[in-house]
Amino acid sequence: MVSKSYIFIFTLSNKQIKFIAMKPDLFQAPDYYNMDDLLSEEHKLIRQATRDWVKKEVSPIIEQYAQNAEFPKHLLQGLAELGAFGPYIPQEYGGAGLDQISYGLIMQEIERGDSGIRSTASVQSSLVMYPIWKYGSEQQRKKFLPKLSSGELIGCFGLTEPNHGSNPGGMETKFTDAGDHYLLNGAKLWISNAPFADLAVVWAKDENGRIHGLLVERYMEGFSTPETHNKWSLRASATGELIFDNVKVPKENLLPGKNGLGAPLGCLDSARYGIAWGAIGAAMDCYDTALRYAKERIQFGKPIAATQLQQKKLAEMITEITKAQLLTLRLGQLKNEDRASSSQISMAKRNNVQMASDIAREARQILGAMGITGDFSIMRHMMNLESVITYEGTHDIHLLITGADITGEQAFK
Amino acid sequence: MKILVCISHVPDTTSKINFTDGDSKFDTSGVQFIINPNDEFGLTRAMWFKEKQGAEVTVVNVGESSTEPTLRKALAIGADNAIRINAAPTDGYYTAVQLAEVAKDYDLVIAGKESIDYNGGMVPGILAELTGFNFINSCIGLEVDGSTATVTREIDGGKESLQTTLPLVIGGQKGIVEEKDLKIPNARGIMMARKKTLTVQEPVQSETLTKAVSFEKPAAKGTVKLVEADNLDALIDLLHNEAKVI
Ligand SMILES: Cc1cc2nc3c(=O)[nH]c(=O)nc-3n(C[C@H](O)[C@H](O)[C@H](O)COP(=O)(O)OP(=O)(O)OC[C@H]3O[C@@H](n4cnc5c(N)ncnc54)[C@H](O)[C@@H]3O)c2cc1C
Ligand SMILES: Cc1cc2nc3c(=O)[nH]c(=O)nc-3n(C[C@H](O)[C@H](O)[C@H](O)COP(=O)(O)OP(=O)(O)OC[C@H]3O[C@@H](n4cnc5c(N)ncnc54)[C@H](O)[C@@H]3O)c2cc1C
Numbered sequence: 199m200v201s202k203s204y205i206f207i208f209t210l211s212n213k214q215i216k217f218i219a220m221k222p223d224l225f226q227a228p229d230y231y232n233m234d235d236l237l238s239e240e241h242k243l244i245r246q247a248t249r250d251w252v253k254k255e256v257s258p259i260i261e262q263y264a265q266n267a268e269f270p271k272h273l274l275q276g277l278a279e280l281g282a283f284g285p286y287i288p289q290e291y292g293g294a295g296l297d298q299i300s301y302g303l304i305m306q307e308i309e310r311g312d313s314g315i316r317s318t319a320s321v322q323s324s325l326v327m328y329p330i331w332k333y334g335s336e337q338q339r340k341k342f343l344p345k346l347s348s349g350e351l352i353g354c355f356g357l358t359e360p361n362h363g364s365n366p367g368g369m370e371t372k373f374t375d376a377g378d379h380y381l382l383n384g385a386k387l388w389i390s391n392a393p394f395a396d397l398a399v400v401w402a403k404d405e406n407g408r409i410h411g412l413l414v415e416r417y418m419e420g421f422s423t424p425e426t427h428n429k430w431s432l433r434a435s436a437t438g439e440l441i442f443d444n445v446k447v448p449k450e451n452l453l454p455g456k457n458g459l460g461a462p463l464g465c466l467d468s469a470r471y472g473i474a475w476g477a478i479g480a481a482m483d484c485y486d487t488a489l490r491y492a493k494e495r496i497q498f499g500k501p502i503a504a505t506q507l508q509q510k511k512l513a514e515m516i517t518e519i520t521k522a523q524l525l526t527l528r529l530g531q532l533k534n535e536d537r538a539s540s541s542q543i544s545m546a547k548r549n550n551v552q553m554a555s556d557i558a559r560e561a562r563q564i565l566g567a568m569g570i571t572g573d574f575s576i577m578r579h580m581m582n583l584e585s586v587i588t589y590e591g592t593h594d595i596h597l598l599i600t601g602a603d604i605t606g607e608q609a610f611k
Numbered sequence: 612m613k614i615l616v617c618i619s620h621v622p623d624t625t626s627k628i629n630f631t632d633g634d635s636k637f638d639t640s641g642v643q644f645i646i647n648p649n650d651e652f653g654l655t656r657a658m659w660f661k662e663k664q665g666a667e668v669t670v671v672n673v674g675e676s677s678t679e680p681t682l683r684k685a686l687a688i689g690a691d692n693a694i695r696i697n698a699a700p701t702d703g704y705y706t707a708v709q710l711a712e713v714a715k716d717y718d719l720v721i722a723g724k725e726s727i728d729y730n731g732g733m734v735p736g737i738l739a740e741l742t743g744f745n746f747i748n749s750c751i752g753l754e755v756d757g758s759t760a761t762v763t764r765e766i767d768g769g770k771e772s773l774q775t776t777l778p779l780v781i782g783g784q785k786g787i788v789e790e791k792d793l794k795i796p797n798a799r800g801i802m803m804a805r806k807k808t809l810t811v812q813e814p815v816q817s818e819t820l821t822k823a824v825s826f827e828k829p830a831a832k833g834t835v836k837l838v839e840a841d842n843l844d845a846l847i848d849l850l851h852n853e854a855k856v857i
Contacts, residue, residue: 239680247796281798294798
C-alpha cells in the first residue's frame, strides 16, 4: 500500500527531463533522552528556523539536483539569509555571533536535508571565514568577512593535493617571493565549491617549506578550477580542482596570523566539529524515514515494524543516535568554553559519521526496494556519507589521532 | 502607526494530542508549540507595514511563561517588542478582556480569525467590542492609508472590499499574505531578539464565562480498503453494501 501511493515520477520523455516530486517532508526529530531540556530557547529557535528552511527550500528539490549531479546554486542566498555562513563569526564582521551549539544545530539540520548543502555551509564558515577571522589581518577581515557572510562571495579551501591527502604536510604547492607579490604554483584536488568559488583559501609552502594560507581570488591570472565529474557521492555539491600556474598573489593576501600545518588543522577542527553534528542530522532523517515506513508497510498481514528483526534495527538506531547526541552536545559545551581538544573532535567526527553510515544502510534495507529509489532520501544520504567519512580526515586517520592521544605514540608514519 | 499583533500559542498540527485530569485538560508534554498560523499571516502583514509604511509592531500573548519562546520567535521575525499578560486563560472572553487592556493604545490590532487549537473565533470580536474599535473579520487583504483602512473579506463564493477607519481590530487569515511570504527567522534576527524587550504584565480581574468540562478525541480511523481504479463495480458494491452510503 505504501509503495504505490507515494511515488510521483513525471517523465517528459520527449525532453528527457525527469522530475521527481518529493513527498512532503514529514521529518520529526527524535529526542529520546529529552536532550532539548539541555538546550536554550535560542538554540531551539535557530534549530527550528533551519529545519523550516530545509523543509521549504531543500527537501522539495534536492533529490532532483542530486540525480542531475548539479549544485542548487539558488540556495546560496537562502543559506546566507538564514545565517548559515559563519554563524559564530562576531557581528562586527557580518556574522551572527551565535555560540558553537547553535552552529552545530544549524549543521545538523542542513545535513538532515543533504550532506552536500551542509558541506557548502561548512566550507564557507569553518574553512574560509574561520581562517580569515582567526589568522587574517584586520583589513582582510573587514574586506572579506561581511561579503562571505552575506553570500556575495563564496569561498573554498584548498589543502588536499593529488599526491597528498591524509598527509597534507607533504604538499607540493608552493609560492616564492617575487618582490611586490608572490608567485604561486601547484594544484589542489577534491575541493568543495571550487567550480564556482570567488575566493580560495589556499595552503602552500614558502621557500623554507613553511605552510602559509593565501587568499586567491577568481580574477587572478593563471588560476583555474575545473570540475570533478562522475561522483556517486555528494552529487548535489560541486567539487573541483584548483590549478595555479604562476598566479601572482598580492602580498596583502597572505594570512599573517598563523603558519605551519597547525593553521589549516585549526580550520579542520572547526569544520569537523560541525560535521559531527551534521552526521546526526543525516542519521535522524534515515531513522525517521525508516520508522515511519516500517509502521506503514504491511507484510504478512501486519506492519513490518511489528517484527522483531525490524525492531532490533530501529531500536539500535535510536540508541546510537541518542549516544551521538549526548557526545556531541557535551563537545559543544566544551567548544563554547574553548576547551575542546582536536582529539575530542576527532572522536566525535569519527563516531558520528560511522554511526550515520551504518544507520543509512540498515534504514535502506527496511525500505526494501523502495529504499533504492530517489523517492526517499536514504540512499542519497548513504552515498553522501561515503564522502563525509573520507573528507576532513578519513575514518582511519581519526582513529590514529585517538590512538596517538591515548598512547603518546604517533602511528601515522 | 502603532500595530498590535495578538499571538496565540498553539500546538503544531503534527503534535499528538492527549488529555489528562479525566479528559478535562490538554496534556502539553512533548507538544511542540508554534505561532497560530492565522496570527503568523497577520504578523507578516504587520512586518510589511513596518518596512513599507513605517510602523511600530508589538506582539502580545495572554499566557504563562511557557509561551515566551513563541513571542521570542515573533521578535526574531522582526516585531519591535513583546508583551506577555501573565495568566492561564481558559476562555475567549477572559482572553479578550486582558488583551483590551493593552490594545487601547494602538491604531491597528491584528488578531487571527480563529486559533487552530480551541478554534473559538471569539477573541477579536469581543476585543473590538471592549475597546470600541471597528472590527472586520476573516480578512484576506489589508491596506492602510492615513487613518483609512481598506479590507478585503472572504464571503461565500467571492470577495468583499470594505473601507473603515482606524482604530481597527481585524481577524486575519491566509490571504492577508500568502504562505510563501511567511518569514523564517534567521540567526541575526534571533540575536537581535535578545535585546528587544518582552514585558510581563499581570492580568486584570475578569471572570471566565465558560469552563471546559471534558474533551473527546475523534473516533479512530478505520482501516482503508483500496480498490483498483478500473474496478468500479467493486467500489459501488462496497459503498452500497458495506459503507451503506449509496
Ligand atoms: C567530495 C569530497 C570533497 C572534498 N572537499 C575537500 C575540500 O574542500 N578541501 C580539501 O582540501 N580537501 C577536500 N577533500 C579531500 C579529502 O579531505 C581527502 O580525500 C582526504 O583527506 C583523504 O585523502 P585521500 O583521498 O588522498 O586518501 P589517502 O590519504 O590516499 O588515503 C587512502 C586510504 O588510506 C588510508 N590511510 C592513509 N594514511 C594512512 C595511515 N598512515 N595509516 C593507515 N591508513 C592510512 C586512508 O584512511 C584511506 O582509507 C574532499 C574529498 C571529497 C571526497
Ligand atoms: C496556559 C494555557 C492554558 C489553557 N487552557 C485552556 C483550557 O483548559 N481550555 C480552553 O478552552 N482553552 C485553554 N487555553 C486557551 C485559551 O483559553 C485561549 O487563548 C482562549 O480560549 C481563546 O482561544 P480561542 O480558540 O477562543 O481563540 P480564537 O478566538 O479562536 O482566537 C482568535 C485570535 O485571537 C487571538 N488570541 C486568542 N488567544 C490568545 C491569547 N491567549 N493571547 C493572545 N492572543 C490570543 C489570536 O490572534 C487568535 O488568532 C489555554 C491557554 C493557555 C495559554
